[in-house]
Amino acid sequence: MTQPVGAYRACMSYAANDSPRPTDSHPMTPDEFRQHAHSVVDYIADYLRDIERFPVNHSVKPGEIRGQLPSHAPEAGESIDAIMADMDRVVLPGILHWQHPRFFGYFPSNSSGASLLGDFLSSGLGVQGMSWSTSPACTEIETLALDWLAELLGLPAHFNSASGGHGGGVIQDTASSATLSVMVAARERATAFASDRHGLHSCEQRLTAYTSVDAHSHVEKDMRICGLGSSNLRLIGVDSQRAMDAQALAAAVAADISGGYTPFMVVPTLGTTSTHAFDPLRAVGEVCQRHSLWMHVDAAHAGIAAICPEFRGMHDGLEYADSYSTNPHKWLGVNFDCTALWVKDRRDLIRSHTTLPEYLRNAATESGAVIDYRDWHVPLGRRFRALKLWFVLRHEGAEGLRARIRRDVALAQEFRGWVVADPRFEITAPAPLSLVCFRLRGSDAANEALLARVQTRGRIFITHTKVDGRFVLRMAVGQTQVQHRHLQEAWTEICACAM
Amino acid sequence: MTQPVGAYRACMSYAANDSPRPTDSHPMTPDEFRQHAHSVVDYIADYLRDIERFPVNHSVKPGEIRGQLPSHAPEAGESIDAIMADMDRVVLPGILHWQHPRFFGYFPSNSSGASLLGDFLSSGLGVQGMSWSTSPACTEIETLALDWLAELLGLPAHFNSASGGHGGGVIQDTASSATLSVMVAARERATAFASDRHGLHSCEQRLTAYTSVDAHSHVEKDMRICGLGSSNLRLIGVDSQRAMDAQALAAAVAADISGGYTPFMVVPTLGTTSTHAFDPLRAVGEVCQRHSLWMHVDAAHAGIAAICPEFRGMHDGLEYADSYSTNPHKWLGVNFDCTALWVKDRRDLIRSHTTLPEYLRNAATESGAVIDYRDWHVPLGRRFRALKLWFVLRHEGAEGLRARIRRDVALAQEFRGWVVADPRFEITAPAPLSLVCFRLRGSDAANEALLARVQTRGRIFITHTKVDGRFVLRMAVGQTQVQHRHLQEAWTEICACAM
Secondary structure: OOOOOHHHHHHOHHHHOOOOOOOOOOOOOHHHHHHHHHHHHHHHHHHHHOHHHOOOOOOOOOOHHHHOOOOOOOOOOOOHHHHHHHHHHHHHHHOOOOOOOOEOOOOOOOOOHHHHHHHHHHHHHOOOOOOHHHOHHHHHHHHHHHHHHHHHOOOOHHHOHHHOOEOEEEEEOOHHHHHHHHHHHHHHHHOOOHHHHHOHHHOOOOEEEEEEOOOOOHHHHHHHHOOOOHHHEEEEOEOOOOOEOHHHHHHHHHHHHHOOOEEEEEEOEEOOOOOOOEOOHHHHHHHHHHHOOEEEEEOOOHHHHHHOHHHHHHHOOHHHOOEEEEOHHHHOOOOOOOEEEEEOEHHHHHHOOOOOOHHHOOHHHHHOOOOOHHHHOOOOOOOOOHHHHHHHHHHHHHHHHHHHHHHHHHHHHHHHHHHHHOOOEEEOOOOOOOEEEEEEOOOHHHHHHHHHHHHHHOOOEOEEEEEOOEEEEEEEOOOOOOOHHHHHHHHHHHHHHOO | OOOOOHHHHHHOHHHHOOOOOOOOOOOOOHHHHHHHHHHHHHHHHHHHHOHHHOOOOOOOOOOHHHHOOOOOOOOOOOOHHHHHHHHHHHHHHHOOOOOOOOEOOOOOOOOOHHHHHHHHHHHHHOOOOOOHHHOHHHHHHHHHHHHHHHHHOOOOHHHOHHHOOEOEEEEEOOHHHHHHHHHHHHHHHHOOOHHHHHOHHHOOOOEEEEEEOOOOOHHHHHHHHOOOOHHHEEEEOEOOOOOEOHHHHHHHHHHHHHOOOEEEEEEOEEOOOOOOOEOOHHHHHHHHHHHOOEEEEEOOOHHHHHHOHHHHHHHOOHHHOOEEEEOHHHHOOOOOOOEEEEEOEHHHHHHOOOOOOHHHOOHHHHHOOOOOHHHHOOOOOOOOOHHHHHHHHHHHHHHHHHHHHHHHHHHHHHHHHHHHHOOOEEEOOOOOOOEEEEEEOOOHHHHHHHHHHHHHHOOOEOEEEEEOOEEEEEEEOOOOOOOHHHHHHHHHHHHHHHO
């Protein structure tokens, strides 16, 4: 063998001489882990049991957390006790308590005991699900759990991997990533895979996509990431219910075709972030079908409600969709991250994401009989995230999950009634599910001041948006431990801060 | 308020009538969680303690896992005991045991007790770190832990957030995602943000990137995702050590410029996947500097070794790098996922990923005094992944981590000596760290048969690659519980299978 050269020689110095010798390494033994993990479990259980003792919000100033910690890593190891002491001293005062039953901000991001157990097991087993062969249970339980969930949500059969077609589901980290994956697949379908090979600058098509003015910002971000550019995303106007105007969509598509553009994708939303508006899938889908556009339905938060048949009306027209995404980590009690994405035909998705270097080749992949989920998204490595979803679906059962959604909707709608009944306030969006959008009748400044008082007092946490340029308060119900009294406390607090 | 219409009316049906009523939902209480989580901790600790009782590899046939499970989600909830019984019955026989001390495949993907504790706490607290304000500790501990790690690895000061420049680190899920992020930033720097706004098809530049023939496949995948096309990634040849040929790189860049292309990025590797080859950063960096190319260093696996000064020679020339990435989830005992990415100047990265819709606006963000990590990558939502890294850095301490790396290198190099001493075998790559690349002297078929026998017997697990078209066996050392006897057992097994 030839002698190593350059940088590589320097790397060889350890092997090439005898100093320094390895000292004993003492990572924690399984039994030491057992002891500490029992303490950590008690810490978490105590936290969740006693969480109402904390103000929901923090009052941290920028740099304050870092300022309490050393500037350099320790040379010698520290005890777990010392680190846990900093959990109390530094970490807990430095977080917004998302699992607090008086947290009504953004979206619930709720969790549950069953989910945590599944997540702990995923971490503890430490398997990699990049290919079927690198842990078949990781892949097959994911496919199965997403088939179960597709059925619970009443999705069209073509999204189910067992339906005999080419459909199926995959778990990704967030809706941002899920939309990116299908946007890339749609881009390649529209360019006959020319951009995949030669780049977009070699393509004659100038691709355009469509979503509503109220769509989540990640749709624009994904357009930028995948090289299509923010200006080629058309933001379609909405009707009085903040739902996408399908006629305006049809007109925009026609205008783009006339203008020499190539429309390729539409992203309707079920439950917009600001106001939980529902785009009309059937009318949008007809436009998509007419022009062979990929329809991706972003149902990140509200889509979960479809496990209850009485809320499934939003899915009318879903048979037109090429893909659909919703977030069990938002409202199904599965702790973050767990975004479910289904596609009607996985072949374009896989073709636009696949790589098969020699070091990943294996007999199962070559056989074509298995799913290799690494080809369904950007990351290669994968956690066993299906375990937490599978634990929740099994432990809570369909009826338990429906009960939870019905509880949250009932609580939110009761709160909505209190707002309606108070002449100081007005409701600003229909929001039929678990989100209430409201404001003080009066100026934006008055509402901003109200929100600032609420956040500073920290007894509840709510967030805001703007609708038609007006400042609006958002109250999102769905924390795992939320009860009727927490809604009453929230209303009392909001009224107190409105004084 | 006007009446709802269309799909939205259907969503209102619950609020509009009285059936079905919500039934009681009974998610697990914190004390029920405590009880089950203690059992799960014992399950994990027993698994890790007794892991050697399992064959490393599985013998699952496609569909076999799914076939043992019901086709539909249960209507009524099941007990945790029932689900845990399926962990034993279905899951454990269906996984490759990545944490097994006789697992020598792919890369170690090692874990540790301290990491699991931090990960459990992240799951238990259930906070979202999308913005600084949504949990300041999540952001500030991440920035700090990556500053600590940058210092431990001896990275240039400009990657440290506290250096006074614009540098800093972020945790992502995988190297694939990290490279994508900086590729998008580099793409936008090269097009003066024209592609961000108007799309690549509007740009005159035809962008080209460069990596070696032995680079990880994700570099090509990322080129495709971000719209640049696989054919615009130039795969540069390697020298006898499988290191990128910097002269060939310079020639390729010059040829592309002559040909009307715009070179924009080079991705050298420290520790290639196949053979742990080290590209010469200084020579590559000089080419990058001459042509203002973004240099991203992919040090996914081997970069971790730089915590030991004696292995830091690979970093010679790192001052030329715009970004650097390594995976604590590969070899630092931080359980997956935890990819560390540092950038010299975060401004292009942020500008190419930022979105600020009204519903995410907050005073801290507006002040410009904080980091909002959602603008450093594709996903919006973020776990508190810094906790597991912080726990490992603190509990093991710099000296403990160095001892672990030195142990693994010493074990691998001793194994290498056994191969060298056996005339049946040959070493096929220099691989000075924890990876040994070797083969039976003879045909590819003989080596493929050897690997097949090893995998089927399941006593150890190794993988393969191809080098110069020849089938090569890879032995990657680094499992947390690996000891000298496991290497001896592996060598005995390989020799037995070579008979």
